Amino acid sequence: MDSKTALLKKYKRRQRLVTVLPFVALAVLFAVLCLTVQAKGYRLPMYLKILLNEGVVLAIVATGATFIYTLGSFDISLGASTLFSATVGVMVYNATGNFGLMLLAIFGVAIGCSLLSSVLASVFHIPVFVTTVAMMSVLSAVAAQIITANGGALGGISIPAEVVRPFDVMWFKILVLTVFFAVCMFLFDYTKLGRRQKFLGGNPVCAKLTGIDLNKYAILAFIMAGIGVGIGAFLTLVYTPSVTTGTAGSIGMNILVAIVFGGMPISGGPRSKIYAAVVGGFSYIILNNILKILIDSNAGYGISQIVSAVFFLAVVYVTGMNYRSQLLPR
Amino acid sequence: MKAPILQMKNIHKRFSSTIALDGVDLDAFPGEICGLIGENGSGKSTISSIAAGMQKADEGEMFFRGEPWSPVSMIDALEKGIGMIVQESGTISGISVAENLFLAEVKKFRKGPVVDREEMNRQADLALDAIGASDIRGNMPMSALDFQARKLVEIAKVVMKDPDVLVVDETSTALSHEGRNILYDVMRRFREEDKAVLFISHDLDEIMDVCDTLTVLRDGNLIRTFSKEEFNPDAIRMSMIGRELKGDYYRSDFIPSSLDEIALKGEDLSIPGELDGVDLTLRKGEIVGIGGLSHCGMHTLGKVLFGAIRPESGRVVTGDGSEIRDEGSSMKHNIGYVAKDRDTESLNLTASIRDNIAIAGLDRYAVSGFLLTAGNEKKYVDKQIADLSIKCSDRDQAVQQLSGGNKQKVVFGKWIGRGSDILILDCPTRGVDIGVKRDMYRLMSDMKKQGKAILIISEELPELIGMSDRLIIMKDGRITKEFTRSESLSDADVINYMI
Numbered sequence: 001m002d003s004k005t006a007l008l009k010k011y012k013r014r015q016r017l018v019t020v021l022p023f024v025a026l027a028v029l030f031a032v033l034c035l036t037v038q039a040k041g042y043r044l045p046m047y048l049k050i051l052l053n054e055g056v057v058l059a060i061v062a063t064g065a066t067f068i069y070t071l072g073s074f075d076i077s078l079g080a081s082t083l084f085s086a087t088v089g090v091m092v093y094n095a096t097g098n099f100g101l102m103l104l105a106i107f108g109v110a111i112g113c114s115l116l117s118s119v120l121a122s123v124f125h126i127p128v129f130v131t132t133v134a135m136m137s138v139l140s141a142v143a144a145q146i147i148t149a150n151g152g153a154l155g156g157i158s159i160p161a162e163v164v165r166p167f168d169v170m171w172f173k174i175l176v177l178t179v180f181f182a183v184c185m186f187l188f189d190y191t192k193l194g195r196r197q198k199f200l201g202g203n204p205v206c207a208k209l210t211g212i213d214l215n216k217y218a219i220l221a222f223i224m225a226g227i228g229v230g231i232g233a234f235l236t237l238v239y240t241p242s243v244t245t246g247t248a249g250s251i252g253m254n255i256l257v258a259i260v261f262g263g264m265p266i267s268g269g270p271r272s273k274i275y276a277a278v279v280g281g282f283s284y285i286i287l288n289n290i291l292k293i294l295i296d297s298n299a300g301y302g303i304s305q306i307v308s309a310v311f312f313l314a315v316v317y318v319t320g321m322n323y324r325s326q327l328l329p330r
Numbered sequence: 331m332k333a334p335i336l337q338m339k340n341i342h343k344r345f346s347s348t349i350a351l352d353g354v355d356l357d358a359f360p361g362e363i364c365g366l367i368g369e370n371g372s373g374k375s376t377i378s379s380i381a382a383g384m385q386k387a388d389e390g391e392m393f394f395r396g397e398p399w400s401p402v403s404m405i406d407a408l409e410k411g412i413g414m415i416v417q418e419s420g421t422i423s424g425i426s427v428a429e430n431l432f433l434a435e436v437k438k439f440r441k442g443p444v445v446d447r448e449e450m451n452r453q454a455d456l457a458l459d460a461i462g463a464s465d466i467r468g469n470m471p472m473s474a475l476d477f478q479a480r481k482l483v484e485i486a487k488v489v490m491k492d493p494d495v496l497v498v499d500e501t502s503t504a505l506s507h508e509g510r511n512i513l514y515d516v517m518r519r520f521r522e523e524d525k526a527v528l529f530i531s532h533d534l535d536e537i538m539d540v541c542d543t544l545t546v547l548r549d550g551n552l553i554r555t556f557s558k559e560e561f562n563p564d565a566i567r568m569s570m571i572g573r574e575l576k577g578d579y580y581r582s583d584f585i586p587s588s589l590d591e592i593a594l595k596g597e598d599l600s601i602p603g604e605l606d607g608v609d610l611t612l613r614k615g616e617i618v619g620i621g622g623l624s625h626c627g628m629h630t631l632g633k634v635l636f637g638a639i640r641p642e643s644g645r646v647v648t649g650d651g652s653e654i655r656d657e658g659s660s661m662k663h664n665i666g667y668v669a670k671d672r673d674t675e676s677l678n679l680t681a682s683i684r685d686n687i688a689i690a691g692l693d694r695y696a697v698s699g700f701l702l703t704a705g706n707e708k709k710y711v712d713k714q715i716a717d718l719s720i721k722c723s724d725r726d727q728a729v730q731q732l733s734g735g736n737k738q739k740v741v742f743g744k745w746i747g748r749g750s751d752i753l754i755l756d757c758p759t760r761g762v763d764i765g766v767k768r769d770m771y772r773l774m775s776d777m778k779k780q781g782k783a784i785l786i787i788s789e790e791l792p793e794l795i796g797m798s799d800r801l802i803i804m805k806d807g808r809i810t811k812e813f814t815r816s817e818s819l820s821d822a823d824v825i826n827y828m829i
Contacts, residue, residue, distance in 0.1 A: 191700050192692045199689045202678040209638055209675050210690050210744070211661035270681035 021318060022263035022279045029286040036293050047289060049170070053239050055285040056173045057232045057248075062255045062277035063184050064228020067221035069259055070188075072201045072268035073128040075222075077117065077136035078229055079251035084139040085110040085233035086243045087146050093159045102159070106237075107230035113139060114226030115219065122215035136252065144245045158242030167238045180231055181278055184224065188274040197221060201268030257308070258284045261315055287311060333396070334359050335526045336381060336412065336495050341390035343376050343550075345731070350376040351387070352550040358495050358526035363517055365541035366530045368570055369763040371721070371733035372547040374530045375417060378497045381528070382414035383407030395494070405434050413493035417500040417530075417734070417761060421472055421480045428454035428468035431487045457490035458483070462512045476625070477671055478509045489516055496520050497528045500734070502536060503760040506623045506789045507828065514540055532763050534563055535792070546570055571765050579768035580796025581775055586815035588616030588799055591649055593752050593783035594665065596635055598644035604630045605641065606807040612752065614649070617774060617784045619798030621791060622828050627807035628787045629670055632756045635785065636660050636667040648752075661690070663752075666745030670756040670787075672734075676741040679730040683722055684711045686729050686740050691748040714743030719769065735766035742773065753777070756787045771797060791821045803827040 033051075037044050061078055068075050089106035093099065113135060120131040151157040167173075188194035197217050200207040208214060236248055255277075256266075262280025265271050291304035334357035343351040351373045358364055358381075366374045380387045383401030392399040394411060401407035404414060421430050428450045432438065439450040447469075454468025463482040466475065475483065481504045488496065498517065502510050517527045517540065531537045537544060544556040546569040553569045556562075596610040605627045612618050620628045633639040635646055637654040646654040648663045660667070669675030677686055688707050693699065695706040711725050718739040722732060729740055738758070745753060755774075759767045774784055774797060788794050794801050801813040803824060811827035813819055 190702050192696060192702065195685075195689065195692060195702060199678055199681065199685065202680045202685075203674070205675055206678050207689075209636075209657060209667060209669060211657040212689075213658060270678060270685050 018318065019263070022261065022276065022283065022315075025261070025315075026279050026283045026286070029283055029290065033286050033290050036290055040293055042293070051282070051285055051289060052170055052173065055282045056177050057235050057239070058251065058254055058258055058285060059278045059281035060177055060180055060235065061225075061228045061232035061251055062258045062281045063181055063274065064225040064231075065255050066184070066188070066259060066264070066272065066274055066277045067194075067197060067224040068128075069256075069264065069266075070194075070197045070201045070268045070272040071218060071221055072204075073218070073221075074256070075114075075117065075128070075132045075225060076252045077113070077132040077139060078225065078255055079248045079253075080136040080139035080143070081110055081113045081226075081229045082233045082236060082248035082251055083243065083245075084113060084143045085230060086236050086247060087143040087157065089233060089237060090157050090159050090243050091146060091150070093163065094157070099163060102163075103234065106233050107227070110230035110233060111223055111226035114222040114229065118219045118222035122218055128218070140245075143243075147243060147245055156242045156244030156247070159237065161241045164238045164241050173235060173238070176231060176235065177278070180228070181274075185274050187224070193217070193220060194274075198268075198270045198272050201272060202270045254284060255281075257312055260312060263315075266316065284308075332360050335395055336399070337391075337393040338377065338381060339391045339393075341377060341380060341392075342388045343373075343380065343385075344388055349550050351380075353390070354547070354550070354552045356381075356545065356552065358528055359543075360524045360526055361521055362542045363521055363527040363529055363540055365537040365544040366528055366547065367532070367534070367537055367544060367566065368547035368553075369733075369735070369765055371549075371736070372570075372763075373550040374547050375499050376550075377547070378414060378499055378528050378530060379416075381407075381495070382412050382497050384414065384416075408488065408491050408493060411494040412497065413488035413491055413495070414497035415481075415484050415488050415499060415501045420484050423473040425472060426451075426468065427458075427466060427470045427472055427475070427483055430472055430483055431457055431468070431490070454486075457486045461486050461489055461516055476629070478505050478625075481505060482509060482512060485513060485516060493525070495526045495528065497530075499530045500532065500761045502531055502533065503757070503789075506625075507825070508623055510536075532759075532761065532767070533790075534566060534764065538563070538566075567764060570763070579764070579771050580793070581771070584815060584817040586799040588613040589781055593649050594635060594646065594654075594785075595649075596631070596644065596646050599631065599634055599641045599646070600643045601630060601634070601639070601641050601807075604807050605634065607644070608804075608807070608809060610635075610802065610809070612783045612785055614751075614783050615778055615781045616799050617778055617786065617797055619794035619801040620785065620787045620804060621789070621794045621801060621824065622804035625806075626804040626828070628804050629756055631804070632667065632754050632785070632787045636665060636754050638667070661748075664748075664750050665752040665754065666690070666748070666750035668738075668741050668745065668753070668755045668758050670760065672737060672741060672760070676744075677729050677737060679728075681729060682726045683715065683720065683729055683732070683740055684708075684725040687711045687714050687743045687747055690744045694748050710747060711743075714747045718743050718746075718773075735762035738762050738770070739766065742770065746773070746777075750782070752783045752785075754785045754787070757789060758786060759788075759790065759793060791824055795819050795821070795824070 034044060037047050061082060065075060065078055085106045088109045089102045092105040093102040117131045117135050120126055121128045147157055196212045200212055200214065200217055204214060258280040259276050260266055260280065261283045262276025264273050264276035287308060291307055295303050336358040338356040341351050341354045354373065354377055356377055366378065368374050379385055381392065383404045383406055401410060431454045432450055436445055439446045451468035458464060458466050463486060466479050466482060481501055502513055505513060517529065520527050529537065529541055538561045542558050544561065544566065546553040546566060548570060556566065591614045592611055593614045594612045596608055599605050599608040608631060620631065622628050630639060634641050637656045637660040652663060654660050673679060688711055691710055692702065695710045696702055715722065715725060720739045721736050729737060759770055777784060786794060786797060799815050802809055803811040805828060813824065
């Protein structure tokens with residue numbers, strides 16, 4: 001074997017390593033969680049239930065958001081959208097008693113909020129990040145106003161638990177995640193939509209000169225994210241049939257961390273991976289739960305945040321490893 | 331014989347699986363312009379970038395004025411005496427020309443807590459005047475400048491530091507006639523001041539005209555150094571590609587020909603300050619060349635014809651009367667566009683060869699118009715890689731790892747793969763070696779024979795004269811002259827209408 005072939009093999013091995021690393025990290029974190037729970041004498045099934053309930057919502061919203069992140073954009077308002085959609089859903093159910101209308105309202109509001117961000121960005125040429133920051137403020141404020149006016153900030157507003165109880169079963173939540181992920185994966189990896197979005201994220205100028213309509217694909221990305229938010233808002237209500245001003249508050253930032261944990265480049269583009277949202281979402285939730293168990297005090301919260309941040313930086317470094325070595329002057 | 335200013339001994343460099351330099355020795359002597367020539371990927375840019383501090387050698391020694399030389403960065407190298415003008419864009423668009431020129435030295439202009447922008451602009455103007463680029467001013471936003479003007483800013487940025495060795499890496503291909511003259515003047519000034527120039531170019535005529543010596547690299551090895559009296563085009567070409575390559579690469583016929591059918595028509599196209607009532611007809615089976623100085627409007631015209639820029643008045647229509655309104659409608663009518671600024675406008679550098687070729691042809695191989703299967707895609711991409719002889723490890727190799735010529739082949743593959751009937755090529759052979767150039771000219775001739783229409787926009791007159799059925803010359807946004815293909819047509823006939 002000549003040196004050229006050996007080097008090429010080494011390069012490809014490293015590429016494969018970077019690809020499988022998020023899966024390995026997920027498996028290792030899961031094993032650590034199981035060991036930690038058992039070592040502390042807690043009930044593992046209870047933790048697995050918490051993990052699935054939190055993880056499914058984060059993974060679904062993050063999967064939809066991957067379409068936006070692939071474009072190299074960033075939506076910080078997804079948590080506020082989830083809160084606002086769930087709030088409107090509760091209000092509609094309480095006003096009509098109709099479950100179907102509630103669902104319609106949740107998805108209508110979620111997709112509508114996403115569309116508004118993208119249309120504002122594409123029509124008025126405002127950076128997407130700016131529109132989503134504005135949306136986050138507006139949606140949080142309006143949701144808080146509705147919640148406090150109708151039930152008080154602490155107690156929140158709620159729907160009768162029996163309305164959503166039939167859906168509060170693990171198989172249903174996993175099924176919803178599986179179906180949504182499968183649809184997104186199909187669109188992302190096997191259709192023109194996903195391929196063009198990845199290309200657009202890598203070089204918008206070149207994409208435009210290859211006939212790709214920037215606005216159209218930005219709007220489609222936000223619609224996908226809106227659907228994810230809608231499902232996330234519904235599952236949030238299924239888990240706890242009440243909405244407070246703190247509901248889904250941290251989802252916006254958690255999505256960013258989750259997607260990066262899953263091995264997706266923060267700049268989007270052709271190396272974006274749809275599975276990053278699910279793998280990273282669950283990794284992040286597991287890591288948080290491990291840290292909560294290990295550092296069980298108020299002071300520990302800060303330490304957990306620091307550990308998460310270090311983990312985040314390490315993942316960004318490793319996922320970017322191959323890319324950096326390719327920046328060659330030729 | 332004078333002692334060399336720069337000595338590079340036994341330089342080795344590897345990139346992943348590629349051996350870029352395999353023990354190269356190179357000297358730069360005072361009062362000498364040394365040409366570096368070789369095919370894409372031969373190691374020219376790598377050796378010069380090592381000298382200029384852009385990257386480190388894996389092995390080998392360097393000496394600058396007799397002292398060991400190991401710059402930590404390009405800025406460090408420039409401060410200490412070796413400056414390099416890079417092949418692709420080396421400027422930042424969001425800031426002014428002056429800020430680009432004094433990027434690492436803004437503190438020089440500090441007056442208390444504020445920066446004295448007036449003084450910075452004045453110094454920038456002086457630097458630009460010193461190279462003869464007085465139409466560019468320090469207070470201009472970089473984004474307002476075209477590709478050539480940005481290159482001139484880069485030249486000024488390096489020259490104002492007064493280095494002892496100037497490295498010019500394939501810069502002239504980004505420049506028009508006037509821009510090249512500015513660059514040549516700078517290089518000659520360096521020679522007169524007993525300094526050294528390393529000049530990398532693919533243009534053999536240019537390099538033979540400007541240089542005192544010529545070093546040929548091939549596959550990371552130094553093949554031969556020619557002195558001025560040894561310059562012989564065939565011998566140099568043979569050293570470059572390792573086999574005999576004689577005669578013309580252009581079309582051998584001198585009879586203009588085309589089909590009667592119109593492929594694309596621009597009617598009264600105007601954009602204030604750029605195009606002024608341009609009418610142009612491109613027929614099937616025809617190659618039309620457009621030449622002129624850099625600011626003549628020809629690059630804008632290419633974008634307008636592709637629908638990337640909307641004209642203020644006038645319209646672009648295809649042979650069947652359909653109007654071209656944007657890039658999408660161009661692609662629907664099988665029009666392809668190869669941009670001058672390859673790395674920014676024609677390629678997605680972070681993507682693979684496969685992604686770049688496939689993206690324009692998704693509708694060609696998608697099952698039922700939407701489903702992309704790996705099998706169809708591989709077949710589609712592999713055909714382009716094979717047909718265009720793209721040198722790569724596999725289809726999934728990142729485009730940024732390829733040499734300039736192979737990158738350009740990927741761009742061609744992108745448009746040819748989808749079966750474009752009309753190709754608009756803006757400087758298609760910029761920064762590519764003679765072997766790739768020859769392949770591209772052959773490809774154009776074959777496409778013409780198949781009845782396809784080609785518009786070449788170029789700053790290389792021999793290329794335009796050698797390939798075009800009709801040659802259109804533009805000046806100040808207008809068409810000033812049209813030549814028909816003929817054996818007697820020469821550069822001298824054309825230049826008068828450009829200036």
